[in-house]
Amino acid sequence: MAKKCFYLFLLLVLYNLSTQPTNSLSQNKISPIDLNALREIKNQLTDIPSITSTQHFLSSWNFTSPDPCSSFLGVTCSSSGKVVVLALGTGLTDSPGLAGTLSPSIAKLTELNQLILFSGIVTGSIPAQIGSLKNLRVIALTNNRLNGAIPATIFNLANLHTLDLSHNQLSGPIPATISGLTQLKVLVLGSNRLSGLLPGAFPDQLLHLDLSSNGISGMLPRQLPSALHYLSVAQNHLWGPLNGLELLSDLVYLDLSMNQLSGSIPTSLFRPTLNSMLLQRNNLSGGVPQASPTTYGSGSIVDLSHNFLTGNLTTALIGVETLFLNNNLLTGTVPKEYINTGSIKTLYLQHNYFTGFPDGTLTDSISICLSYNCMVPPIGLAACPASTGEQLSRPSYQCSAFRKGNSSSD
Ligand SMILES: *[C@@H]1O[C@H](CO)[C@@H](O)[C@H](O)[C@H]1NC(C)=O
Ligand SMILES: *[C@@H]1O[C@H](CO)[C@@H](O)[C@H](O)[C@H]1NC(C)=O
Ligand SMILES: *[C@@H]1O[C@H](CO)[C@@H](O)[C@H](O)[C@H]1NC(C)=O
Ligand SMILES: *[C@@H]1O[C@H](CO)[C@@H](O)[C@H](O)[C@H]1NC(C)=O
DSSP: OHHHHHHHHHHHHHHHHHTSSOOOSSOOOOOHHHHHHHHHHHHTEEEOOOSSOOOOSGGGOOTTOSOHHHHSTTEEEOTTSOEEEEEESOOOTTOOOEEEEOOGGGGGOTTOOEEEEOSSEEESOOOGGGGGOTTOOEEEEOSSOOEEEOOGGGGGOTTOOEEEOOSSEEEEOOOGGGGGOTTOOEEEOOSSEEOSBOOSOOOTTOOEEEOOSSOOEEOOOSBOOTTOSEEEOOSSEEEEOOTBOTTOTTOOEEEOOSSEEEEOOOGGGOSTTOOEEEOOSSEEOSOOOOOOOOOOOTTOEEEOOSSOOEEEOOSTTTTOSEEEOOSSEEEEEOOTHHHHSSOOSEEEOOSSEEEEOOOOOOOTTOEEEOOSBSBOOOTTOBOOOGGGOSOSBOOHHHHHTTSTTTTTTO
């Protein structure tokens, strides 16, 4: 849900920018330099043949046309006939997109401020020459097969607002110069093959940072941009404590799942404005802090599963709609508010050391899994995923070692 909202937000950003300096109604004579560059760009690309798609992109680029600025799909010119927006591909969902490579001649479009490549199978590297395009505000080259390193020159583009290179095969590290991009608001480099250390600093005004599904290692920086709304570095090789998150008061989406992060979860993250907190499959320890019950919004999700959390479950997460706490070391009785407040839809508590679950009326619309704890789950409370196994309770010898005061009073 939150993810969807952010893609909408991204699109809005793109849309706003694309409506800025355009002027395709008046017939602008295209600059001969730009026309020639478009010819060279076309020479290295082809439309992927498709039975279902009704519109081919490159076939609209007919160089005998008297007015390329208005007849070429994906080309928008300024009033002086310079190309300001180049969007390669129709972007239609039934279109398979383009194949081929990106021509370095893109850099001859000297007034370009948006460069977009829609989903396809374009290969090869991102031409380093585009780093000379000082007006570039948006670079969005997603869901293709671009490879090689991200050209260092891109990180010198002082006006860059959005850089989205997600879902390609880009490799190499993210350079430290990223922190110098003082206009950058949206950075999406997820689902590539990036490696090296996570940069120690990101631009202050960054709102959206997605580096998920790469091979990035190192620790979270002590300070992350305080404006962040969306942060995902899921599925990488990060380790060390959950640094830098305390001051992110505008954060609504946090995904650091599937790393090797350790230490405890900062208390400040247990707040309803953080609508999605995904920290599963790390090495986190400590407990769920004491906090008064709050109202989480609809669509809220907290996933702390597959960690090493200890202690009793507090009331801090009451109101969360989808809550995964399974595969931890949690003990005690589950507070009754978790099932009484009516907002819960999924509650996974399996593979812990819980000793009690409150009585109460449960509607069929709630999925609760309680298997493999230090109790026999009440009848019907075993809406468990297949991976949970068949055993309803933990062997008792495992449970006795976890009883309070095992060593003295027992
Ligand atoms: C290109 O446009 C010219 C007229 O401007 C037309 O005669 C020609 O058939 C077009 N070519 C293609 C491939 O559509
Ligand atoms: C994470 O925990 C696993 C299992 O206990 C351990 O093998 C690994 O070394 C830990 N990694 C870090 C970075 O703490
Ligand atoms: C944890 O819960 C158990 C049983 O619900 C209770 O006996 C114990 O006092 C609790 N421990 C703490 C530290 O609250
Ligand atoms: C807990 O008590 C049991 C016997 O009741 C003993 O076998 C076990 O070693 C104790 N565990 C710890 C961690 O002290």
